[in-house]
């Protein structure tokens with residue numbers, strides 16, 4: 001049985017994904033998490049919810065152990081609009097946060113879903129029929145963090 005942890009659930013993707021996962025796997029098997037609590041959010045009210053700042057590895061460890069998590073959907077991140085203004089914060093969350101999630105994935109042998117972005121491409125990438133393996137020279141710090149994240153995930157041993 002899957003025991004799923006979802007990070008960054010109060011964002012655009014998480015608010016859509018969590019109810020869907022709860023419907024498929026059951027509310028008791030999907031643990032929604034976010035850095036802050038939003039009291040009126042249906043995601044917080046209608047299932048398991050934990051406070052989790054992904055830059056805090058001890059919080060990740062506690063939740064993974066508590067619920068015997070075996071699958072992580074890692075959505076917590078800073079997107080371009082905020083991140084380009086504060087690249088150090090973006091790097092801390094998108095890269096160091098991902099590394100901490102990957103360490104939990106490695107030590108607990110979890111499955112991981114981590115979304116990339118169209119931002120990995122740049123002006124040198126072919127815009128039509130873009131091949132799977134192609135030029136990825138992004139022009140934003142967000143894009144750099146997403147392509148670096150892709151490469152980091154590929155390094156994770158099976």
Ligand SMILES: NC(=O)c1ccc[n+]([C@@H]2O[C@H](COP(=O)([O-])OP(=O)(O)OC[C@H]3O[C@@H](n4cnc5c(N)ncnc54)[C@H](O)[C@@H]3O)[C@@H](O)[C@H]2O)c1
Pocket residue numbers: 007008009010011012013014034035052053054055074075076077078079093097115116117118
């Ligand atoms: N929305 C899109 O169209 C889109 C497209 C491609 C990829 N993605 C990727 O999907 C993922 C989720 O995107 P989104 O659109 O839901 O973003 P979002 O900004 O709406 O949500 C991200 C959430 O992460 C939270 N967060 C930030 N720092 C955190 C921390 N330290 N600990 C815990 N939570 C933290 C934010 O508070 C926010 O609620 C990201 O990896 C993003 O790159 C999104």
